[in-house]
Amino acid sequence: MDSVYSPQQIEAKWYQYWLDNKFFHSEPDGREPYTIVIPPPNVTGVLHMGHMLNNTIQDILVRRARMTGKNACWVPGTDHASIATEAKVVGKLAEQGIKKTDLTREQFLEHAWDWTREHGGIILKQLRRLGASCDWDRTGFTMDEQRSASVIRVFCDLYDKGLIYRGVRMVNWDPKALTALSDEEVVFQEHHGKLYYLRYKVEGEDSYAIVATTRPETIMGDTAMCINPNNPKTAWLKGKRVIVPLVGRVIPVIEDDYVDIEFGTGCLKVTPAHDVNDYMLGEKYNLPSIDIFNDNGTLSEAAGLYVGMDRFDCREQIVRDLDAAGLLEKQEDYTNNVGFSERTHVPIEPKLSMQWFLKMEHLAKIALDPVIEDDIRFYPAKYKNTYKHWLENIKDWCISRQLWWGHRIPAYYLPEGGFVVAESAQQALEKAKQQTGNESLTIEDLRQDPDCLDTWFSSWLWPISLFNGILDPGNKEISYYYPTTDLVTGPDIIFFWVARMIMAGYEYEGKMPFRNVYFTGIVRDKLGRKMSKSLGNSPDPIELIDKYGADGVRMGMMLSAPAGNDILFDDALCEQGRNFNNKIWNCFRLIKGWQVADIEQPLYAQLATRWFSSQLARTAAQMEDLFSKYRLSEALMAVYKLFWDEFSAWYLEMIKPQYGSPIDKTTYHLTLSYFDSLLKLLHPFMPFITEELWQNIEPRKTGDTIMLQQLDVYPAADNDLLDAVENLKQVVTAIRNIRQQRNIPQKQQLVLQVVGASIFDEAMSQVITKLSNLSQITVVGQKSANSASFIVTVTEYAVPLDAFINVDDELKKLEADLQYQEGFLATVMKKLANERFVQNAKPEVVVMERKKQADAESRIAALKDSIAAIKTQAK
RNA sequence: GGGCGCUUAGCUCAGCUGGUUUAGAGCGUCUGCCUUACAAGCAGAGGGUCUGCGGUUCGAAUCCGUAAGCGCCCACCA
Numbered sequence: 001m002d003s004v005y006s007p008q009q010i011e012a013k014w015y016q017y018w019l020d021n022k023f024f025h026s027e028p029d030g031r032e033p034y035t036i037v038i039p040p041p042n043v044t045g046v047l048h049m050g051h052m053l054n055n056t057i058q059d060i061l062v063r064r065a066r067m068t069g070k071n072a073c074w075v076p077g078t079d080h081a082s083i084a085t086e087a088k089v090v091g092k093l094a095e096q097g098i099k100k101t102d103l104t105r106e107q108f109l110e111h112a113w114d115w116t117r118e119h120g121g122i123i124l125k126q127l128r129r130l131g132a133s134c135d136w137d138r139t140g141f142t143m144d145e146q147r148s149a150s151v152i153r154v155f156c157d158l159y160d161k162g163l164i165y166r167g168v169r170m171v172n173w174d175p176k177a178l179t180a181l182s183d184e185e186v187v188f189q190e191h192h193g194k195l196y197y198l199r200y201k202v203e204g205e206d207s208y209a210i211v212a213t214t215r216p217e218t219i220m221g222d223t224a225m226c227i228n229p230n231n232p233k234t235a236w237l238k239g240k241r242v243i244v245p246l247v248g249r250v251i252p253v254i255e256d257d258y259v260d261i262e263f264g265t266g267c268l269k270v271t272p273a274h275d276v277n278d279y280m281l282g283e284k285y286n287l288p289s290i291d292i293f294n295d296n297g298t299l300s301e302a303a304g305l306y307v308g309m310d311r312f313d314c315r316e317q318i319v320r321d322l323d324a325a326g327l328l329e330k331q332e333d334y335t336n337n338v339g340f341s342e343r344t345h346v347p348i349e350p351k352l353s354m355q356w357f358l359k360m361e362h363l364a365k366i367a368l369d370p371v372i373e374d375d376i377r378f379y380p381a382k383y384k385n386t387y388k389h390w391l392e393n394i395k396d397w398c399i400s401r402q403l404w405w406g407h408r409i410p411a412y413y414l415p416e417g418g419f420v421v422a423e424s425a426q427q428a429l430e431k432a433k434q435q436t437g438n439e440s441l442t443i444e445d446l447r448q449d450p451d452c453l454d455t456w457f458s459s460w461l462w463p464i465s466l467f468n469g470i471l472d473p474g475n476k477e478i479s480y481y482y483p484t485t486d487l488v489t490g491p492d493i494i495f496f497w498v499a500r501m502i503m504a505g506y507e508y509e510g511k512m513p514f515r516n517v518y519f520t521g522i523v524r525d526k527l528g529r530k531m532s533k534s535l536g537n538s539p540d541p542i543e544l545i546d547k548y549g550a551d552g553v554r555m556g557m558m559l560s561a562p563a564g565n566d567i568l569f570d571d572a573l574c575e576q577g578r579n580f581n582n583k584i585w586n587c588f589r590l591i592k593g594w595q596v597a598d599i600e601q602p603l604y605a606q607l608a609t610r611w612f613s614s615q616l617a618r619t620a621a622q623m624e625d626l627f628s629k630y631r632l633s634e635a636l637m638a639v640y641k642l643f644w645d646e647f648s649a650w651y652l653e654m655i656k657p658q659y660g661s662p663i664d665k666t667t668y669h670l671t672l673s674y675f676d677s678l679l680k681l682l683h684p685f686m687p688f689i690t691e692e693l694w695q696n697i698e699p700r701k702t703g704d705t706i707m708l709q710q711l712d713v714y715p716a717a718d719n720d721l722l723d724a725v726e727n728l729k730q731v732v733t734a735i736r737n738i739r740q741q742r743n744i745p746q747k748q749q750l751v752l753q754v755v756g757a758s759i760f761d762e763a764m765s766q767v768i769t770k771l772s773n774l775s776q777i778t779v780v781g782q783k784s785a786n787s788a789s790f791i792v793t794v795t796e797y798a799v800p801l802d803a804f805i806n807v808d809d810e811l812k813k814l815e816a817d818l819q820y821q822e823g824f825l826a827t828v829m830k831k832l833a834n835e836r837f838v839q840n841a842k843p844e845v846v847v848m849e850r851k852k853q854a855d856a857e858s859r860i861a862a863l864k865d866s867i868a869a870i871k872t873q874a875k
Numbered sequence: 876g877g878g879c880g881c882u883u884a885g886c887u888c889a890g891c892u893g894g895u896u897u898a899g900a901g902c903g904u905c906u907g908c909c910u911u912a913c914a915a916g917c918a919g920a921g922g923g924u925c926u927g928c929g930g931u932u933c934g935a936a937u938c939c940g941u942a943a944g945c946g947c948c949c950a951c952c953a
């Protein structure tokens with residue numbers, strides 16, 4: 001075995017082995033199920049660091065669940081990502097000089113499917129490099145047959161329940177993707193623009209009303225001016241009419257206290273077609289609505305002016321023209337929030353249009369309580385607030401998208417007007433005949449709605465549709481795997497996805513979709529910046545795996561990822577992970593390199609094995625507790641320290657045979673069993689190296705795997721023993737420290753004197769002797785002159801030094817120690833001198849303080865003795 | 876403009892219902908070691924008074940108030 005662990009071939013080998021043996025596959029059985037559905041990544045996406053974190057966490061949970069006797073099932077899959085994918089396909093076609101409008105729907109979809117087949121599933125392949133133990137046989141896709149049929153059925157069902165309606169509403173329009181968006185798909189960003197002050201001439205007068213606006217290009221859509229009836233400054237405009245600059249249209253001045261008296265000039269231009277608030281004013285006062293924009297954001301015929309010009313070019317031009325016409329009073333810098341499309345990053349245009357909506361009142365109601373009452377638990381819990389606030393202020397969900405890539409809305413329009421909603425054209429025809437009484441209708445007479453459904457309208461069914469719970473309710477799989485156990489996702493999609501899955505879960509299964517939600521943080525670079533392509537600070541996960549090994553990268557991700565906290569990613573973390581792999585590897589080399597003899601187990605090894613078994617029990621219990629709280633990074637740290645500090649640095653040094661000597665059989669086998677236990681505890685975090693070494697501990701049968709081993713059950717830890725060894729370790733450390741400070745070579749054997757009585761039995765003495773390279777330990781009444789002394793708990797120890805002693809240094813150390821102890825005693829005495837403390841504090845607290853006092857006093861006495869002794873010698 | 880969260884060693888973070896020796900961990904730093912498992916290592920050490928202020932209490936990093944800084948979410952001020 002090489003002294004450096006090289007993960008490359010080993011990882012590929014075992015992943016294939018796991019696949020070949022179908023270890024990831026799950027079928028319902030008598031065991032308790034443990035289920036996770038993957039947050040489906042974009043089907044044509046590639047793996048980024050966020051996925052790495054998210055999927056590492058899921059794999060850790062799934063592997064741990066398998067090892068605790070559960071029937072673990074992790075279902076992978078991908079999302080069709082309607083807007084994103086369609087945009088990519090449109091872009092690719094554009095490169096070939098093809099416009100979407102040149103193609104029929106069918107032709108376009110063919111291109112889209114080609115694209116999906118070409119790039120689809122790359123990300124799932126990449127997940128295998130990470131070690132993800134997904135049940136690949138169950139891989140789903142939001143647009144595969146089963147999932148599509150589920151979506152359509154749910155649409156029809158909700159329509160029949162009266163929860164889906166169609167209507168003209170003000171929606172968020174994306175002029176680049178040419179579709180409506182839901183409120184959640186709009187991100188507000190600060191925008192540094194200008195506030196323009198425009199002059200509206202008062203009809204029949206030679207005076208002007210000034211309006212402040214950020215969007216002068218919308219004046220062609222103005223159909224009123226609004227003032228606050230209580231504003232004295234604008235009272236002179238009451239009942240008058242004004243003329244829209246350039247346009248020349250005469251519009252009324254209306255009054256509404258919606259207008260903020262303090263803002264701008266107190267006059268508001270009202271453009272009902274292009275502003276949500278203006279729309280409401282328009283409704284209230286029956287104003288005409290002039291839609292001056294085409295779908296792509298250019299000026300429409302209805303604008304009358306600047307027809308065909310882009311909205312932002314138009315803004316610049318109209319400002320120039322207004323200025324030239326003397327109708328621009330002034331302009332000033334202004335910062336406001338502008339809504340952008342989450343996907344295409346262009347400013348959203350509020351637009352009146354006919355869309356499909358899902359009523360939220362009922363669904364929000366059934367989704368709120370389970371989270372508030374902790375039936376579904378959020379980790380961290382702070383997201384409960386966010387969730388509550390959203391549900392309590394929710395608006396209807398715009399579910400239609402003017403796109404082709406997605407699930408087509410199953411609404412069919414009739415020749416004579418009206419429509420029917422049905423799962424298939426055939427069923428639609430039946431309904432249409434019934435509804436119209438016209439038996440001669442044919443399928444060709446029906447025209448299906450051209451729009452698609454929002455991508456999230458399929459994702460929200462994911463935990464149900466993956467087990468076919470919509471099409472085949474109550475089937476064996478949905479009954480077994482649902483509700484799923486844990487959901488691991490980012491807080492950024494708490495509304496898009498998490499909340500809506502909860503709605504669908506209660507609506508269609510009558511039960512929660514998952515019991516726990518683990519919200520991960522955002523992966524940032526070490527300077528705290530978000531990872532982005534433009535900054536170039538986002539490492540390629542696959543390159544990282546090549547460099548550090550999947551186990552190393554997984555550990556790097558987990559070392560600093562408490563639930564919900566952003567992680568500041570640094571290659572150095574992967575390096576730490578890789579180093580740990582190497583440490584494990586070399587421990588194994590050491591143990592397997594020993595010669596084993598059928599000899600009696602030495603006393604020191606008896607102690608060491610008893611002690612380590614307790615140590616193992618204690619850490620395993622800690623880890624169980626940490627896992628139950630989803631504190632995975634702390635669980636990892638616990639086993640990291642157990643392995644590195646307790647097992648490698650202490651235990652192995654304790655039992656290590658002399659060079660050239662064999663180890664006794666008992667200790668050897670116990671050590672291998674501890675190593676085996678450690679590998680199991682480590683396996684969920686580092687699946688590859690643990691499998692490799694587990695397979696080499698002893699000959700294994702074909703089909704054996706650490707993956708399916710159960711965690712060991714340990715007898716309760718012996719706390720007295722653990723404490724005693726902690727004492728022992730302190731003594732060893734103190735002796736090593738004496739060596740270090742005085743430059744005493746390792747090979748030089750020392751004598752340890754225990755002043756008074758020793759608390760160490762023979763076994764412990766052997767261990768101390770071994771670890772500190774002593775020639776002997778003696779119990780003395782009075783320590784030797786010229787010795788370095790130290791105190792552990794209340795026992796004083798001394799190491800005679802002779803030539804190595806430096807009286808001044810020794811004195812300095814003792815005096816510093818004395819000063820500390822006296823300071824400490826003072827704080828204790830202060831408490832004890834306070835009568836109210838002695839009266840009010842719990843008795844055990846007072847007892848403890850008295851113990852502190854006694855201990856400190858005895859240490860102070862010993863220190864004073866030592867100082868006095870040194871001083872007399874020095875004379 | 877609301878709401879929430881955070882501020883503990885150089886960095887990243889623990890510290891649950893206030894009292895287990897004048898606060899812990901990992902990494903980094905410093906010192907000494909190429910000691911036949913591992914220099915991707917071994918051994919040892921140093922380093923914070925817990926953002927400021929005020930309060931409650933016998934006792935506060937831990938509870939309350941307040942100020943400042945940072946972050947997140949929500950919101951139609953043109």
